[in-house]
Structures are given as structure tokens and as C-alpha cells.
Amino acid sequence: xxxxxxxxxxxxxxxxxxxxxxxxxxxxxxxxxxxxxxxxxxxxxxxxxxxxxxxxxxxxxxxxxxxxxxxxxxxxxxxxxxxxxxxxxxxxxxxxxxxxxxxxxxxxxxxxxxxxxxxxxxxxxxxxxxxxxxxxxxxxxxxxxxxxxxxxxxxxxxxxxxxxxxxxxxxxxxxxxxxxxxxxxxxxxxxxxxxxxxxxxxxxxxxxxxxxxxxxxxxxxxxxxxxxxxxxxxxxxxxxxxxxxxxxxxxxxxxxxxxxxxxxxxxxxxxxxxxxxxxxxxxxxxxxxxxxxxxxxxxxxxxxxxxxxxxxxxxxxxxxxxxxxxxxxxxxxxxxxxxxxxxxxxxxxxxxxxxxxxxxxxxxxxxxxxxxxxxxxxxxxxxxxxxxxxxxxxxxxxxxxxxxxxxxxxxxxxxxxxxxxxxxxxxxxxxxxxxxxxxxxxxxxxxxxxxxxxxxxxxxxxxxxxxxxxxxxxxxxxxxxxxxxxxxxxxxxxxxxxxxxxxxxxxxxxxxxxxxxxxxxxxxxxxxxxxxxxxxxxxxxxxxxxxxxxxxxxxxxxxxxxxxxxxxxxxxxxxxxxxxxxxxxxxxxxxxxxxxxxxxxxxxxxxxxxxxxxxxxxxxxxxxxxxxxxxxxxxxxxxxxxxxxxxxxxxxxxxxxxxxxxxxxxxxxxxxxxxxxxxxxxxxxxxxxxxxxxxxxxxxxxxxxxxxxxxx
Numbered sequence: 075x076x077x078x079x080x081x082x083x084x085x086x087x088x089x090x091x092x093x094x095x096x097x098x099x100x101x102x103x104x105x106x107x108x109x110x111x112x113x114x115x116x117x118x119x120x121x122x123x124x125x126x127x128x129x130x131x132x133x134x135x136x137x138x139x140x141x142x143x144x145x146x147x148x149x150x151x152x153x154x155x156x157x158x159x160x161x162x163x164x165x166x167x168x169x170x171x172x173x174x175x176x177x178x179x180x181x182x183x184x185x186x187x188x189x190x191x192x193x194x195x196x197x198x199x200x201x202x203x204x205x206x207x208x209x210x211x212x213x214x215x216x217x218x219x220x221x222x223x224x225x226x227x228x229x230x231x232x233x234x235x236x237x238x239x240x241x242x243x244x245x246x247x248x249x250x251x252x253x254x255x256x257x258x259x260x261x262x263x264x265x266x267x268x269x270x271x272x273x274x275x276x277x278x279x280x281x282x283x284x285x286x287x288x289x290x291x292x293x294x295x296x297x298x299x300x301x302x303x304x305x306x307x308x309x310x311x312x313x314x315x316x317x318x319x320x321x322x323x324x325x326x327x328x329x330x331x332x333x334x335x336x337x338x339x340x341x342x343x344x345x346x347x348x349x350x351x352x353x354x355x356x357x358x359x360x361x362x363x364x365x366x367x368x369x370x371x372x373x374x375x376x377x378x379x380x381x382x383x384x385x386x387x388x389x390x391x392x393x394x395x396x397x398x399x400x401x402x403x404x405x406x407x408x409x410x411x412x413x414x415x416x417x418x419x420x421x422x423x424x425x426x427x428x429x430x431x432x433x434x435x436x437x438x439x440x441x442x443x444x445x446x447x448x449x450x451x452x453x454x455x456x457x458x459x460x461x462x463x464x465x466x467x468x469x470x471x472x473x474x475x476x477x478x479x480x481x482x483x484x485x486x487x488x489x490x491x492x493x494x495x496x497x498x499x500x501x502x503x504x505x506x507x508x509x510x511x512x513x514x515x516x517x518x519x520x521x522x523x524x525x526x527x528x529x530x531x532x533x534x535x536x537x538x539x540x541x542x543x544x545x546x547x548x549x550x551x552x553x554x555x556x557x558x559x560x561x562x563x564x565x566x567x568x569x570x571x572x573x574x575x576x577x578x579x580x581x582x583x584x585x586x587x588x589x590x591x592x593x594x595x596x597x598x599x600x601x602x603x604x605x606x607x608x609x610x611x612x613x614x615x616x617x618x619x620x621x622x623x624x625x626x627x628x629x630x631x632x633x634x635x636x637x638x639x640x641x642x643x644x645x646x647x648x649x650x651x652x653x654x655x656x657x658x659x660x661x662x663x664x665x666x667x668x669x670x671x672x673x674x675x676x677x678x679x680x681x682x683x684x685x686x687x688x689x690x691x692x693x694x695x696x697x698x699x700x701x702x703x704x705x706x707x708x709x710x711x712x713x714x715x716x717x718x719x720x721x722x723x724x725x726x727x728x729x730x731x732x733x734x735x736x737x738x739x740x741x742x743x744x745x746x747x748x749x750x751x752x753x754x755x756x757x758x759x760x761x762x763x764x765x766x767x768x769x770x771x772x773x774x775x776x777x778x779x780x781x782x783x784x785x786x
Contacts, residue, residue: 139163199250211247288385310358328354503542515639538578546575568639581625661708666696693719714741
């Protein structure tokens with residue numbers, strides 16, 4: 075049992091306390107043990123056996139403690155247990171020392187031995203904590219007061235000596251306690267600072283080792299000192315591969331950025347900071363990376379000794395920004411072409427009406443002109459030019475509204491093989507290289523229009539390769555979801571991707587931005603209409619697909635086409651024979667058209683064919699005439715686009731009057747879009763303006779003689 079119960083030690087001081095106690099024990103063992111041995115021998119010689127016994131026990135305690143603390147397993151004990159062992163050894167030693175002083179000075183009255191008591195405060199201040207040293211000092215001073223002032227013990231010592239002794243001992247204890255408190259306070263501050271520093275180092279170590287960005291430092295010689303582990307994921311290098319090597323010998327920086335980087339590093343070494351600079355890097359596997367770097371100088375005593383840099387890999391971010399910009403450009407182009415499509419459709423419609431008038435009167439003139447007449451060939455030439463004009467407006471309508479006539483489930487590979495074979499046969503200087511997906515998904519397309527699309531693309535490639543070259547054709551299945559859309563204009567889903575790539579001269583950005591615009595051409599004046607790629611764009615768009623172009627001067631051109639995949643199977647074709655004789659009829663026809671010249675000439679054509687004709691210049695007039703003459707009218711030829719009541723609304727009103735009414739729809743627009751919707755309501759045919767007298771006769775005969783909807 076100890077005299078003073080030990081206060082639980084502060085765990086933050088245990089390693090340092092134990093280290094201090096170890097040094098004190100070693101010092102006491104080396105210095106005090108020989109002295110204690112000599113005193114033991116001396117006391118035995120002079121027959122002071124009690125003193126010899128006390129000193130001997132003190133020496134043995136030191137010897138035993140030395141062997142205890144040097145045992146191999148002692149350092150494996152918990153710090154608190156080690157601390158308690160050290161403290162108990164010193165408490166026992168101090169107690170024996172105090173007993174020795176009490177016995178020799180108080181009992182034996184050997185006043186000279188009181189000088190040894192000055193060692194006691196030194197021992198307690200070196201070996202014990204501040205609180206325990208304070209308690210032991212009070213206990214020691216109390217003991218000395220008792221010895222000096224107890225009447226029967228040392229009454230022969232002068233009072234002056236007693237006070238001088240007690241005052242010096244008290245001063246020594248006070249100084250020791252103050253010194254112990256100061257050391258403890260400073261040590262606490264040091265430990266606190268060390269702990270904060272350790273926590274700060276740990277925090278920055280965690281940031282350094284776990285940061286997504288790359289943190290690195292270089293010295294004045296531009297040799298890398300520290301590199302965070304994130305370099306491995308970003309560039310494929312481990313920190314060990316780069317540390318200690320000069321910055322410009324790492325081959326990380328792209329060649330085009332080396333000069334600019336050296337200039338920026340020079341600025342940093344002069345004390346400036348680089349807030350955010352973009353550089354290109356080369357990863358270990360050769361991949362190009364883009365990083366944004368911030369750099370700042372490292373200062374020591376006001377001098378720049380190096381720099382610290384933070385690099386952020388923004389490759390994916392920049393790629394996403396570029397893709398977003400491309401998406402926006404595509405969307406803007408689609409909106410611009412949509413506006414041009416509306417304009418082109420309107421132009422084609424009005425132009426078809428004019429061609430219809432010219433074609434009608436030309437046909438009537440030819441009917442009254444003998445083949446040997448001098449004007450016959452001139453009229454035939456006009457008729458041919460009307461056909462060419464109709465072909466031109468057909469291309470415009472292809473860009474504007476598509477004009478899908480016959481949709482069938484198709485394997486796109488078959489169309490590519492057929493068109494490339496035909497084109498390659500006529501253009502021997504062009505070689506086709508095909509890589510077509512064997513299990514390509516089916517698509518729902520107008521086959522003739524798809525053939526037109528690819529023939530136009532082949533022709534565009536051939537013109538870009540005047541000396542010959544290669545055209546690469548590839549197909550693959552693509553699935554676009556909400557996160558990986560092909561384009562904002564295309565809904566997510568399954569698509570068939572067709573790529574047409576050539577080895578031609580390529581295009582610059584300005585040309586590439588306009589290639590799908592109608593009438594835009596890079597050819598000489600009169601060498602082309604500029605409608606080929608516009609028609610391609612319109613056809614693909616009206617199949618709910620998308621077409622995108624990639625090209626650079628000298629690197630050829632690539633067209634990527636996306637068509638929605640079909641879940642249908644390809645149906646077997648059945649050959650059907652359709653005979654539609656152009657016979658002269660005696661029926662009555664109601665002709666409806668808001669264009670007066672066209673109304674008059676078509677009325678003349680129908681009369682020439684033997685039909686009785688009622689003419690109406692608007693939807694309202696047509697309804698009024700039909701209500702009055704419904705029993706006489708066998709067929710209505712109805713214009714689709716009219717002011718006031720449109721063709722679709724007129725059809726609704728006529729069908730209310732007579733659900734069985736026979737109607738042929740006529741328009742300068744194509745059959746696609748609104749026309750297709752009106753036709754589905756029960757029309758018997760469609761007349762695309764301008765039409766010939768033969769086509770008019772055939773469609774009218776078919777509508778009157780059959781309920782079959784004839785579109786060819």
C-alpha cells in the first residue's frame with residue numbers, strides 16, 4: 075500500500091513521462107547504486123547495522139527495478155501499467171530514504187546526516203508528477219519540522235540553524251514545484267502544438283492521398299518531389315515512376331504546350347501564381363488528356379524554393395461540353411432546315427400549280443396538233459421541260475416533306491448492296507468496301523427513296539474524288555437511351571446506323587454547315603441544282619431518322635445515318651397485275667381548285683376526255699354545288715390547299731352529305747404528311763401536280779370503276 079494514492083495519469087503525457095522516468099532510473103542506478111554499496115559496507119564496518127540494512131534494502135530495490143524494466147516483455151505492457159510500475163519503484167525508494175533520514179538524524183542524532191536530505195526534493199521533482207511531487211514535498215517538510223522541533227530529539231541544535239535549514243528546504247521545494255509546473259505547462263503546450271500539427275499533417279495526408287485531383291510539388295531545379303496517388307488513375311503512372319525526375323523529362327506534356335508551360339513555370343518561380351491554365355497531356359498508354367492546372371510558389375524565408383500544383387483531369391468534361399455544343403449545333407441546323415423546308419414546300423407547291431397550267435394547255439395543244447405540224451416538236455419540247463421542272467419540284471418536296479409513297483419492312487443491307495453494285499458498275503474508278511452487320515435490324519422505309527438517298531450520297535462522294543477512291547459502307551445496330559442520345563432531334567430507342575465514308579477532298583466547317591440547305595452547291599453555275607443532299611436530308615428526316623456529317627479538308631467525308639429499327643418481319647412479295655385502261659367516260663365530275671388558271675385548263679382536259687364537269691373555286695362553293703347536283707356528280711377532284719375551308723374540311727363536309735362519295739385528292743405537295751392523313755379518310759386516289767392527261771385519265775378511270783386506292 076502506497077502512502078499517497080496515485081492520480082490517474084493523463085494518457086497524452088504517458089510516453090513522455092515514461093521516457094523521463096527511464097532516464098532517472100538509469101541515472102540513479104549508475105550513480106546511486108555504487109554509493110549505496112559503499113555506505114552499506116562502511117556502516118557494517120562501524121557497526122551501524124540498522125543503517126546498513128536500510129541502505130542495503132534501497133540498493134536492492136534499485137537493482138531489482140533495473141532488472142524488471144529491462145525484461146523483454148516489459149515494453150509490451152500497456153503504457154499505464156508501465157507508468158505505475160515506475161512510480162511504485164520510486165515511491166518505495168523515497169520512503170526508504172526518508173526512513174534513513176528519520177533514523178539517523180532523529181533517533182541517532184547524527185546531525186551531519188541531515189545534509190543528505192537536500193537530495194530528497196531533487197528526487198521527487200525528477201521522478202514524480204507535479205501533483206505527487208507537491209504532496210511528497212509537504213510530507214517531507216512536515217517530517218523535518220517534527221524532527222527539528224520535537225523537544226526530546228534535537229533540542230541541542232540552535233534555533234537559527236533550524237530556521238535556516240527549513241527555509242532552504244522550503245525554498246528548494248518551492249522552486250522545484252514552480253519549475254515542475256512551468257515545465258509541465260510548457261510541455262502541455264508543446265504536446266498540444268504537436269498534436270495539432272499531427273492532426274493537420276494527417277488531414278493534409280488524407281487530402282493528398284485521396285484527392286481526385288493530382289497534387290504535386292517541384293523544387294527549384296524542376297524535379298518532382300511529391301505526387302499524389304491519383305496520378306495512377308488519371309495518366310496510368312505510379313508516383314514512384316515520376317518522383318525525383320525533372321518535370322520536362324517525364325514526357326507527360328503534349329509537345330504543342332511545352333513552350334507555354336515553361337513560360338508559366340518561370341512566372342511561378344518568380345513569385346506569381348497561375349490560377350487556372352489548360353494543358354494537353356499524354357497518358358502512359360498514349361491517350362491524350364486535357365487538364366486544368368493551378369500553380370503557386372513555395373516560399374521559405376521569403377525565397378521561392380519550388381512550386382505546388384493542382385491538376386484536374388477535365389478530359390471527360392471537355393468532351394461532354396464539345397458533345398453538348400455539337401448537339402446544340404445539330405439542333406440549330408435541324409431548326410434552320412425545318413424553316414427552309416416549309417419555305418421550299420411552299421415554293422414547290424406554287425411552282426407545281428404553274429407547271430400544271432403550262433402542262434395542261436400544252437397537252438390540249440398537242441391533242442389538236444398533227445405530228446407533222448411545225449409546232450408539234452416545240453410543244454413536245456415544252457412538255458419535256460415541264461417534266462424536268464416537275465422533277466426539280468419533286469426534289470424540293472423530298473427535302474420539305476419527304477413524300478413517302480410505299481413503306482415496307484426492309485433489310486437495309488440489301489439496298490446498300492444493290493445501289494453500290496449499280497453505281498460501281500457505272501463508275502469504275504470508285505471502289506466500294508462493305509462491312510455490313512449480318513444480323514442487322516429491319517427498318518420500315520420507302521425502298522425507292524432509300525435507293526435515291528444512297529445514290530445521291532455515292533454521287534456526292536464520287537464528285538469529291540475526281541481521280542477515284544474508296545467508299546466505305548458499314549451498318550450496325552445502335553441503342554440510344556435517355557443518357558446517351560444520338561441527337562436531341564431523335565427519341566431514345568433502337569436504331570440502325572448506316573455509315574457512308576469516302577476518301578475525298580473533304581469539306582471545311584463553313585461548307586459542312588450548309589450542305590443540307592436546298593440550292594446550296596459548291597459546283598460551278600449551271601453544273602448542279604444543289605438539291606441532292608437536301609433531298610437526302612428530307613427523306614431521312616421524314617423516316618423519323620437523322621443524318622450527320624463529319625468532314626475536314628483532306629480527310630474525306632463521313633455521313634452517319636440513323637433509321638428507327640422495326641419490330642416487324644419482312645413480308646414475302648406477291649406479284650400483282652394491275653390494269654388501268656384510260657377509257658373515255660360519260661360521268662360527271664366536280665373539279666375543285668382555288669387556282670383559276672389551273673381550274674380552267676383541268677376542266678378543258680376532263681371535257682376532252684368526255685366527262686361532264688362542274689367547276690368550283692373554293693371549298694364553300696364545292697359544298698354548295700354538290701348539295702345541289704349530288705345526284706349527277708359521280709366523282710370529286712379536290713384540291714388539298716385552299717383558302718377558307720381547306721381540302722380536308724371540305725372532304726368532311728362532303729362525306730356528311732354522302733358517306734359513299736368518291737374523291738380524288740390533288741395537291742402541289744407530296745402524298746406525305748397531311749395528304750396521307752386526308753387520303754386515309756376514304757379518298758380513291760391522289761394526283762400529284764403537275765399531271766399529264768394520261769395520268770389524269772388513268773386515275774379518274776380507276777376511281778370511277780373501282781374502290782381500290784391507286785397510288786402508282
